[in-house]
Amino acid sequence: MTGLDHLYAVVLAGGEGNRFWPLSRRTAPKQFLRIAGRRTLLQQTIGRVAPPLPPERVLIVTNRAYQDDVRWQLRESLRRADAVHLLLEPSARNTAPALAMAAFRLLQIDPEAVMLVLPSDHAISPVSALWRTIRRALPLAASGALVTFGIVPAEPTSAYGYIQRGAAVQGRGYRIARFIEKPPLPAARRLIKQGGCYWNSGLFLWRAAALLEELCRHAPRFAAPLAVMKRAHGTAREAAVIERSFGRMPELSIDYAVMERTARAVVVPADFRWSDLGSLTALSELAPKDRSENVTVGDVISLDTADSILYGGRRLLAAIGLRDMVVVDTPDALLVCPKARAQEVKQIVGELKRRNSSHYHLPHAETRPWGSFAVLEEGPSFKVKRLVINPHARLSLQMHHHRSEHWVVVAGRARIRHGHRTYDLHANESTYIPKGTKHRIENRTQRPLEIIEVQSGSYVGEDDIVRFSDDYKREG
Amino acid sequence: MTGLDHLYAVVLAGGEGNRFWPLSRRTAPKQFLRIAGRRTLLQQTIGRVAPPLPPERVLIVTNRAYQDDVRWQLRESLRRADAVHLLLEPSARNTAPALAMAAFRLLQIDPEAVMLVLPSDHAISPVSALWRTIRRALPLAASGALVTFGIVPAEPTSAYGYIQRGAAVQGRGYRIARFIEKPPLPAARRLIKQGGCYWNSGLFLWRAAALLEELCRHAPRFAAPLAVMKRAHGTAREAAVIERSFGRMPELSIDYAVMERTARAVVVPADFRWSDLGSLTALSELAPKDRSENVTVGDVISLDTADSILYGGRRLLAAIGLRDMVVVDTPDALLVCPKARAQEVKQIVGELKRRNSSHYHLPHAETRPWGSFAVLEEGPSFKVKRLVINPHARLSLQMHHHRSEHWVVVAGRARIRHGHRTYDLHANESTYIPKGTKHRIENRTQRPLEIIEVQSGSYVGEDDIVRFSDDYKREG
Numbered sequence: 001m002t003g004l005d006h007l008y009a010v011v012l013a014g015g016e017g018n019r020f021w022p023l024s025r026r027t028a029p030k031q032f033l034r035i036a037g038r039r040t041l042l043q044q045t046i047g048r049v050a051p052p053l054p055p056e057r058v059l060i061v062t063n064r065a066y067q068d069d070v071r072w073q074l075r076e077s078l079r080r081a082d083a084v085h086l087l088l089e090p091s092a093r094n095t096a097p098a099l100a101m102a103a104f105r106l107l108q109i110d111p112e113a114v115m116l117v118l119p120s121d122h123a124i125s126p127v128s129a130l131w132r133t134i135r136r137a138l139p140l141a142a143s144g145a146l147v148t149f150g151i152v153p154a155e156p157t158s159a160y161g162y163i164q165r166g167a168a169v170q171g172r173g174y175r176i177a178r179f180i181e182k183p184p185l186p187a188a189r190r191l192i193k194q195g196g197c198y199w200n201s202g203l204f205l206w207r208a209a210a211l212l213e214e215l216c217r218h219a220p221r222f223a224a225p226l227a228v229m230k231r232a233h234g235t236a237r238e239a240a241v242i243e244r245s246f247g248r249m250p251e252l253s254i255d256y257a258v259m260e261r262t263a264r265a266v267v268v269p270a271d272f273r274w275s276d277l278g279s280l281t282a283l284s285e286l287a288p289k290d291r292s293e294n295v296t297v298g299d300v301i302s303l304d305t306a307d308s309i310l311y312g313g314r315r316l317l318a319a320i321g322l323r324d325m326v327v328v329d330t331p332d333a334l335l336v337c338p339k340a341r342a343q344e345v346k347q348i349v350g351e352l353k354r355r356n357s358s359h360y361h362l363p364h365a366e367t368r369p370w371g372s373f374a375v376l377e378e379g380p381s382f383k384v385k386r387l388v389i390n391p392h393a394r395l396s397l398q399m400h401h402h403r404s405e406h407w408v409v410v411a412g413r414a415r416i417r418h419g420h421r422t423y424d425l426h427a428n429e430s431t432y433i434p435k436g437t438k439h440r441i442e443n444r445t446q447r448p449l450e451i452i453e454v455q456s457g458s459y460v461g462e463d464d465i466v467r468f469s470d471d472y473k474r475e476g
Numbered sequence: 477m478t479g480l481d482h483l484y485a486v487v488l489a490g491g492e493g494n495r496f497w498p499l500s501r502r503t504a505p506k507q508f509l510r511i512a513g514r515r516t517l518l519q520q521t522i523g524r525v526a527p528p529l530p531p532e533r534v535l536i537v538t539n540r541a542y543q544d545d546v547r548w549q550l551r552e553s554l555r556r557a558d559a560v561h562l563l564l565e566p567s568a569r570n571t572a573p574a575l576a577m578a579a580f581r582l583l584q585i586d587p588e589a590v591m592l593v594l595p596s597d598h599a600i601s602p603v604s605a606l607w608r609t610i611r612r613a614l615p616l617a618a619s620g621a622l623v624t625f626g627i628v629p630a631e632p633t634s635a636y637g638y639i640q641r642g643a644a645v646q647g648r649g650y651r652i653a654r655f656i657e658k659p660p661l662p663a664a665r666r667l668i669k670q671g672g673c674y675w676n677s678g679l680f681l682w683r684a685a686a687l688l689e690e691l692c693r694h695a696p697r698f699a700a701p702l703a704v705m706k707r708a709h710g711t712a713r714e715a716a717v718i719e720r721s722f723g724r725m726p727e728l729s730i731d732y733a734v735m736e737r738t739a740r741a742v743v744v745p746a747d748f749r750w751s752d753l754g755s756l757t758a759l760s761e762l763a764p765k766d767r768s769e770n771v772t773v774g775d776v777i778s779l780d781t782a783d784s785i786l787y788g789g790r791r792l793l794a795a796i797g798l799r800d801m802v803v804v805d806t807p808d809a810l811l812v813c814p815k816a817r818a819q820e821v822k823q824i825v826g827e828l829k830r831r832n833s834s835h836y837h838l839p840h841a842e843t844r845p846w847g848s849f850a851v852l853e854e855g856p857s858f859k860v861k862r863l864v865i866n867p868h869a870r871l872s873l874q875m876h877h878h879r880s881e882h883w884v885v886v887a888g889r890a891r892i893r894h895g896h897r898t899y900d901l902h903a904n905e906s907t908y909i910p911k912g913t914k915h916r917i918e919n920r921t922q923r924p925l926e927i928i929e930v931q932s933g934s935y936v937g938e939d940d941i942v943r944f945s946d947d948y949k950r951e952g
Contacts, residue, residue, distance in 0.1 A: 316835045318824045320813035327812050336803050337796035348794045359792045376852040382886035384928050406906050408882045408930040410858035428932040430882050452930045454884040456904040
């Protein structure tokens with residue numbers, strides 16, 4: 001096989017991205033954020049593979065909770081987006097179960113399927129080098145190898161695992177001598193000095209059938225659930241069986257379950273630059289730097305500050321005398337730490353999770369298929385939001401059981417559906433939607449519509465919504 | 477003189493407090509802030525002297541722009557607050573003109589007046605020690621000395637000027653051998669080692685007549701304006717003459733104009749602890765510390781962080797691995813710097829002033845006699861505010877030329893005056909006040925009233941207000 005005829009991209013988009021807090025939150029993980037530029041990391045990932053692949057040959061594995069986000073991010077950036085396959089995990093169970101399910105699904109579509117596995121929240125450039133590397137690896141995968149892409153280390157770091165190469169294979173790659181877990185910095189330096197070592201990227205290429213063979217051989221507890229799924233294929237109970245089977249697969253990484261054990265593992269050195277964006281310090285790789293090597297985003301004033309990440313939002317960020325610091329400011333939470341300690345943000349996230357804090361769960365500003373909203377203020381029985389509705393977009397026809405909504409148009413013109421009535425609101429006009437009333441906001445103009453919404457009622461949670469009709473096919 | 481019969485407190489409250497940015501702003505300088513605790517620094521300063529002094533014996537010198545703030549802060553904290561004298565500077569012109577005007581005014585009231593001069597934005601404790609020091613100094617002032625209070629240095633610092641003492645006077649104080657401008661740190665160490673040195677506090681005690689004599693002797697350019705003022709006293713043109721004369725006085729500090737030149741200067745060592753709160757690091761002296769010697773205010777999570785100031789607001793502040801850092805977070809601006817660099821915040825303020833930035837001028841949240849408001853969001857033609865109206869308080873009866881206002885009550889009950897109508901609004905009810913309509917919000921209940929206000933119109937600046945009636949006697 002030399003063409004791309006049986007090649008499928010499998011994009012892993014179920015991660016929670018805790019290490020990017022406070023930019024990422026449980027309901028807005030890293031892959032769905034527009035961290036630098038107009039497109040989200042997921043959209044950038046899809047954009048690297050489709051084209052050349054048609055949307056029918058893209059499969060996205062994600063958590064059930066994120067399906068709406070994935071669907072409309074696809075629609076926003078891709079033609080014929082609905083042709084992309086979605087595989088929904090009932091819960092997060094590491095990469096081996098996710099990839100087993102993906103391989104199983106692809107084999108139903110195409111017994112010759114070759115899977116290109118891409119995490120959705122990594123940085124890769126240039127795209128041409130990615131494809132050069134894929135084409136170099138394709139003949140190896142076609143002949144049954146399980147290929148992992150190895151990144152030529154740019155510097156010694158303890159942030160990544162390493163792969164030590166063995167004998168050359170077909171002049172395209174190398175057998176794998178050993179996998180090395182994230183080493184301490186001195187060990188990383190020794191590895192790089194001795195040569196023949198690569199960063200373990202989490203990008204793979206293999207025949208779906210080859211993966212399942214090796215998975216069942218080296219992690220036999222996958223065999224029974226896969227066999228049950230195969231038997232249920234095409235029957236009425238297939239969906240239920242798949243869900244149950246997924247829950248029975250051991251929660252292992254694909255490296256641990258297969259790659260570190262199989263004799264068919266091959267590493268192909270990558271031509272591209274890569275980062276797993278594993279901590280906020282990776283913002284340096286996503287955004288341009290000033291003369292003092294600072295990354296600054298937003299309204300920033302700095303004096304004698306260098307080698308720092310100053311990621312502001314809507315507010316002014318003033319920095320004096322900082323070196324190698326990270327300051328990330330979001331409307332509801334702020335992080336300050338030295339670059340060298342940025343990994344420890346996961347401890348903060350752990351603490352917020354224990355407290356069941358909204359700073360863990362919810363982003364302050366959320367992008368929606370119809371535009372965006374930001375929470376300006378919250379109290380026990382009210383919430384104030386700014387809504388921006390894109391030209392020719394509309395929210396779902398909806399109803400709330402527990403809250404009323406006051407809307408003041410501050411820019412643009414709104415078409416309001418209010419029960420059985422329909423009317424327009426211009427800037428400086430307001431209306432009131434009592435709880436229990438069906439309503440919809442629509443922007444039928446060429447320019448953005450901005451509305452200040454004051455919700456009040458006994459309960460103002462986002463989940464108090466009944467959708468009757470939705471242009472973006474969201475559920476619930 | 478041994479009693480307090482002719483003693484007057486002169487409180488200097490015209491400062492702009494740039495070094496406390498982003499907590500202080502041009503329209504909300506340091507002395508008017510509730511930095512730690514319930515009372516503002518001005519209220520704390522007044523509270524130290526009245527009692528024992530009655531309000532008639534307090535004179536506050538402030539900028540004309542701050543008179544409303546001073547008046548209602550007095551009313552909030554003092555009985556018979558309207559008896560306090562206010563001396564309004566048309567512009568900020570350093571301490572010598574301000575104290576010359578104050579002395580002139582006091583001599584009209586009481587030819588024997590003795591002035592205790594207190595900046596309004598310093599920390600002093602305990603009050604009993606302040607009064608012990610004042611009583612020790614009073615006989616010196618009565619006999620014609622110009623007394624400055626010297627603070628026993630707690631540590632070598634280049635943040636303060638020093639006073640070296642000479643011969644003892646009456647066993648109560650010392651002649652002044654020399655004034656030393658803020659010295660470099662090594663020089664400060666030598667001064668402290670040699671002994672007999674004090675920090676120059678900016679607190680003074682003298683007969684008003686003695687001050688004017690020495691001022692005219694050592695800074696003769698004050699003599700003519702003072703003579704003109706004296707001649708105009710009691711005439712119709714007095715106010716205009718005073719204003720013009722003030723503008724003609726040289727813009728000098730009282731130290732430079734008098735204290736460093738007069739033979740009548742005496743330093744009295746202070747028994748009290750003192751800080752001029754000259755930079756944000758002084759927050760350490762105003763707020764309690766945790767076990768790691770951090771000052772934390774607001775919602776703060778910290779890991780391995782020590783000796784730092786973590787001054788948060790409504791948002792979560794997360795800190796990892798910080799040492800000797802200052803993080804001050806306000807709703808519209810954030811500052812991060814090492815403690816040792818906190819003085820440089822004035823350079824940030826200078827830059828903001830050049831840009832005519834709202835971050836220089838305006839605080840995000842403002843306290844008002846009737847409660848407080850915070851700006852939640854602003855656009856070119858709208859502004860969203862949260863208003864909190866105290867029990868039994870009401871805003872002025874007012875009107876706006878350029879903006880309409882939408883109000884949604886989110887807590888409590890509002891009595892609304894709307895043109896000639898009066899009605900109540902309960903939680904989850906809203907109303908609309910078109911531009912040009914007289915209106916007033918009143919809270920006639922026992923609990924706070926919270927309103928979300930959406931302003932919209934061609935201009936939404938704070939100065940578009942016509943007040944017809946105001947419980948707090950504010951102008952404009």
